[in-house]
Amino acid sequence: MIERAFESAELDWRFLSFECGPNRLDEALRGAAALGFRGVKLAEAFRGAAAAMIEAIPGALLSDAARFSGSVGCLAERDGVLVGEDFEGQAVLRAALAHGPIDGRRAVLLGAGRAARSIGLALAQQGALLLVAEPDIEPAERLAEDLRGAVPNAQIEAGGYDEGDELALDPTTAVVVRPAEISEKTVSPAWIDFATLRPGMVVIDATLESVRTGLLRESAARGAVGVEGVTLLALETAMTLEAWTGVKVDPAVLADAAEEFLGL
The missing domain is CATH 3.40.50.10860 (Leucine Dehydrogenase, chain A, domain 1)
Structure with a gap:
């Protein structure tokens, strides 16, 4: 390559x-x-x-x-x-910006691991209104606190919910990101309430799969814009x-x- x-x-x-x-x-x-x-x-x-x-x-x-x-x-x-x-977070940011500005718009980040830290920093620096969503609220809160410390005036929230529940997206959400560390092999694809996906949302799935992931298939079916892992790898x-x-x-x-x- x-x-x-x-x-x-x-x-x-x-x-x-x-x-x-x-x-x-x-x-x-x-x-x-x-x-x-x-x-x-x-x-x-x-x-x-x-x-x-x-x-x-x-x-x-x-x-x-x-x-x-x-x-x-x-x-x-x-x-x-x-x-x-x-550059992992910057790659996600470039992919999102290719479909419109995110300053002042809602973004949802699934997970609070290493890749999420990189992605969260890039989105926060660009002015996104960021929700860090994680079944275990403590890692989400730690990442949100770290991001507020790193990015002055950043608007960051942490959201926790019971594992197995579905995360309902706010209808004004502009960007949804699933880092590669949150794969369908380890987390149920129903982590998001697919019915709350909307046309025009940008759904970025960093996992590298030989077939389109369930999240991206459901996003496409509802008119959302999907970005695959290979695009992020290239960026x-x-x-x-x-x-x-x-x-x-x-x-x-x-x-x-x-x-x-x-x-x-």
Whole structure:
């Protein structure tokens, strides 16, 4: 996928994949810094652990977004320093903004985990009126409090409900986001009351599935706009490549390559 993007942008760059065991991640990150790599892309399983290691490495630091989320999706070299970045939330934000402004509009974020922190920060910084919805109210309240601390004047609410209940969406909701960590394999697809989906709502499902998820199928049936996980993967990867090279990469090229590679 990334090699195809380099070719499309006429960049004389190479992307190489390396196997790394979890117990040797710190060594791998230190090696990348020592060898002068222009960038590193991290597998999902390493993102949280990498965030805890980066600032102990000479010549490396975390971006504000990565520090808040506790997640690093990539490292990018800037003026001789490797910066740990988290573009996951920005990818969701770009996908939402492609369908209209969200400043002052309602957004619902399902869950309060690591990915939700990244997404919540991006939406709050854009001025969304954000509801963090989670069956367990305590994580939702912690994330809402952290977001208020990080984004002055942010309007954030936390909502809890009994697991198995359906979340009724406010009819003025503009955006609904389900992070990849909240999948249909671990959470009932009926987490949302599908009858409360409305035409024009933007429903973003970050899960990468070989078939359209139940949430997106129900959204389409009710006239809502669905955004699939492969779109988010392409947007996040495009931002990563731009951070490495300084050149904008067409996300559509990445999406086509990702669909082919993943068999979507």
